[in-house]
Amino acid sequence: MPASPVFPHTLTDSIGFFAVLVLARVFHLWILACDAYYFGIYSDLARLIRNIFQMRPYARQLSLDLPSGQSAFLWGPRKVGKSTLLARRFPDSKRFDLLDTRKLIQYTREPWTFRQEVLALPEAQRRRPIIVDEVQKAPAILDEVHRLIESEGISFILCGSSARKLKRGRANLLGGRAWRFHLQPLSWREIPEFDLTRALNRGLVPAHYDSGAHRRTLDGYLNDYLKEEVFDEGLTRNAAAFSRFFDALGFSHGEIVNFSSLARDCGVDSKTVKEYFQILDDMLLGSMIEPYAKRRSRTVITRAPKFYLFDVGVAGHLTGRGIEREQGPDFGRALEHFILMELLAYRGYSEADFPIRFWRTRSGLEVDFVLGAAGQVAIEVKGGRVRQNDFNGLHAYSAEHEPASALIVCAEPTPRRVGAIDMLPWQAFLEKLWSGDLTRHL
Numbered sequence: 001m002p003a004s005p006v007f008p009h010t011l012t013d014s015i016g017f018f019a020v021l022v023l024a025r026v027f028h029l030w031i032l033a034c035d036a037y038y039f040g041i042y043s044d045l046a047r048l049i050r051n052i053f054q055m056r057p058y059a060r061q062l063s064l065d066l067p068s069g070q071s072a073f074l075w076g077p078r079k080v081g082k083s084t085l086l087a088r089r090f091p092d093s094k095r096f097d098l099l100d101t102r103k104l105i106q107y108t109r110e111p112w113t114f115r116q117e118v119l120a121l122p123e124a125q126r127r128r129p130i131i132v133d134e135v136q137k138a139p140a141i142l143d144e145v146h147r148l149i150e151s152e153g154i155s156f157i158l159c160g161s162s163a164r165k166l167k168r169g170r171a172n173l174l175g176g177r178a179w180r181f182h183l184q185p186l187s188w189r190e191i192p193e194f195d196l197t198r199a200l201n202r203g204l205v206p207a208h209y210d211s212g213a214h215r216r217t218l219d220g221y222l223n224d225y226l227k228e229e230v231f232d233e234g235l236t237r238n239a240a241a242f243s244r245f246f247d248a249l250g251f252s253h254g255e256i257v258n259f260s261s262l263a264r265d266c267g268v269d270s271k272t273v274k275e276y277f278q279i280l281d282d283m284l285l286g287s288m289i290e291p292y293a294k295r296r297s298r299t300v301i302t303r304a305p306k307f308y309l310f311d312v313g314v315a316g317h318l319t320g321r322g323i324e325r326e327q328g329p330d331f332g333r334a335l336e337h338f339i340l341m342e343l344l345a346y347r348g349y350s351e352a353d354f355p356i357r358f359w360r361t362r363s364g365l366e367v368d369f370v371l372g373a374a375g376q377v378a379i380e381v382k383g384g385r386v387r388q389n390d391f392n393g394l395h396a397y398s399a400e401h402e403p404a405s406a407l408i409v410c411a412e413p414t415p416r417r418v419g420a421i422d423m424l425p426w427q428a429f430l431e432k433l434w435s436g437d438l439t440r441h442l
Contacts, residue, residue, distance in 0.1 A: 057088070058190045058206060061349040062183055064089050064157075066129065071149055071156045071174065073135075076183035077284050077310050078161045078225055079205050085183060086131050086157060093157075094118075094125045098134040111140035118148055129155045136160040142174065149177055164282035182284070185311050187345040188430050196426070200323045200334040203313015204341065218317040241268045245276045249307070250319040254333055256304045256360070257288075277307060285310050287344065292357035292370040294401070301360045312337040326411045332383025335426065336368055339381050339409055343369060346433050354442045365393045372442040376404045386410050386423060394421050404441035 060081065066072055076082050086093075096114070098104045107114050118130060132141070135158040148154045158178065185204035188194050202214040211217045248265040252258065257277070259270040266273060280286040286309045293302040309315040312334055316323070321330045343356055355373060360366040371377035378397050382390050386408055394406045398420060408423045416423040424432070432438045 057084075058186060060085050060183070060190055061187060061345070062181060063349070064181065066155070066157075066179070069153055069155050071129070071145075071178040072158070072181055073163075073178050074157055074159045074181045074183060075163060075284055076161065077185075077205075079207055079221070080183050080185050081206050082159050082161075082183050083133055084206075086133075086159060090129055090131060090157070092125075093128045093131050094121055095131040095133060098132065098137040104137055107138040107141050111138070111144055114141045115144040115148055118144075118154065119152070126152070126154055129157045131157045131159060133159045134161070136162050136164075146174055146177070149174070162283040164279065182348050184345040184348060185341065187342055187349075189434050196335075196338075197323055197326065200312055200331070200338060201316060203311040203316070205311055205313065208311075208313050214313070215317070218313060222314065222317060238268070238272075241266050241272070242276060245273065246318075249309075252307070253315050253319055254306060254308055254337060256301065257307050258304070280307075280309075287340075289340070289369075290355075290357050292359045292375050294375070299361050299363070301362060306358060308337055308340055310341075312341060327384040329383070331411075332381070335383050335409075335411065336381040339379070339426070339429070340369065342430055342433060343371070346439075350436070350439075352439055352442070354439060359393075359397050361396065365396045367393050367397045370397075370403075371439065375401050376441045377438060378403045378406045380408045382408055382410045384411065386412060391418060391421055395419075405438065 058081070062085065064072070064074070064085070074082055074086065086095075096103065096117075098107070118126070121130075132145070135142070142158075145156050145158065149156070156178070186206055186209060187204070188199075191199075191204075191209070199209065202208045202211065203218065205221070208214055208217050208221070244266045245262065245268075248262055252262065259273050263270045263273045266276075277286075277288065281288060286307055288305045288307055290305045291301050291303065293300050309318070315321075315337055316334060321334065323331050323334055325331070340356070346352070347354060347356070354371055357370045357375075358366070358368055359370050359375070359378070366380075367378045368381045369379040371379070375397075378394055378401075380390070380394050390408065394408065397403070398406050406421045407429065408421060409426050409429045410423060411426060412423070413425055415425065415428055429438075
């Protein structure tokens with residue numbers, strides 16, 4: 001006898017079915033109002049209901065249009081949506097998931113069995129890109145991938161959250177046979193009905209932005225992934241020192257990095273602190289923004305970089321920041337970080353190879369972001385009401401470098417022009433960025 005259908009097939013069943021949906025929605029809204037972060041007994045149920053009603057597909061800006069036979073690496077931090085993107089873009093492709101412990105052990109001990117399994121696939125599947133998820137966990141299979149590309153013409157999409165283990169182990173990175181892609185957290189352009197305050201508090205990792213219990217989700221992400229992943233991968237031997245470094249990072253995030261001061265706080269030397277930053281960079285968990293200077297100068301900072309984590313919500317949780325209104329120093333710092341995330345996403349997805357740097361004098365005049373090899377675009381980000389002295393950094397930079405475009409990005413509702421400086425609401429700035437108009441001079 002065939003199984004009964006899941007969906008309602010009579011009027012009575014329909015009323016009951018939709019009544020359940022309505023009740024679930026009411027309970028979902030009640031939990032939202034109460035904030036499930038403070039619940040114990042209902043937290044799992046709350047998370048389940050939120051996953052049903054709140055998780056939504058996002059039209060990602062990253063293009064993965066590969067010519068026939070072309071392989072690729074897809075990198076990105078955990079949970080930014082790599083697997084989801086690949087499942088939608090290549091729904092019929094064979095997928096090998098190295099989070100499967102049994103498979104991981106097998107391919108680590110006997111990597112040639114991976115090649116044997118690929119060759120045993122039906123021909124139709126071998127003609128499509130074969131996806132390998134978390135490839136950094138089993139570097140040895142990359143030799144097998146190389147052989148399959150060369151001898152069989154099979155293409156692969158190799159997905160991972162860190163290339164550091166592959167580089168340190170001198171793994172086979174396919175010698176230019178695979179294109180490189182980097183998936184960022186969500187961008188403004190990818191989110192319908194974008195909510196800035198929500199983005200600054202929760203961040204733009206899809207599951208965090210959609211979560212109704214974002215504090216707990218962010219806390220788990222910081223402790224279970226950002227710290228423990230480093231230890232699990234064996235990337236540092238001194239777990240206590242790295243943990244102290246990560247905690248101290250909250251006090252210097254988005255500021256000029258003082259390696260000596262951080263080293264004292266962590267109980268290690270400056271060289272080790274630089275290595276810790278390199279670990280975060282290799283694991284795609286942050287970016288160093290270098291200072292801009294045409295030439296060495298006593299008046300302009302030319303060496304010390306700034307460091308930003310990959311996500312504004314993760315950084316906010318680490319620093320203990322909470323944004324309630326679009327004003328104040330915390331809002332300004334979070335908005336600056338968000339604008340950097342948009343610049344990085346646009347640069348990556350548009351395949352525009354322009355540097356992003358900052359400019360600062362020793363007297364304290366500063367421009368948050370300078371774009372282009374010759375510094376053609378200067379951007380200052382301000383939270384709250386823009387005052388006359390907020391233009392000083394751009395005036396000083398413009399007098400010395402004559403950029404093609406100088407802008408203040410802010411939360412004020414109306415664009416203005418003050419001399420040669422355009423003051424844009426953040427929404428207007430992002431329209432200008434994603435349309436390509438901002439970077440046409442680069």
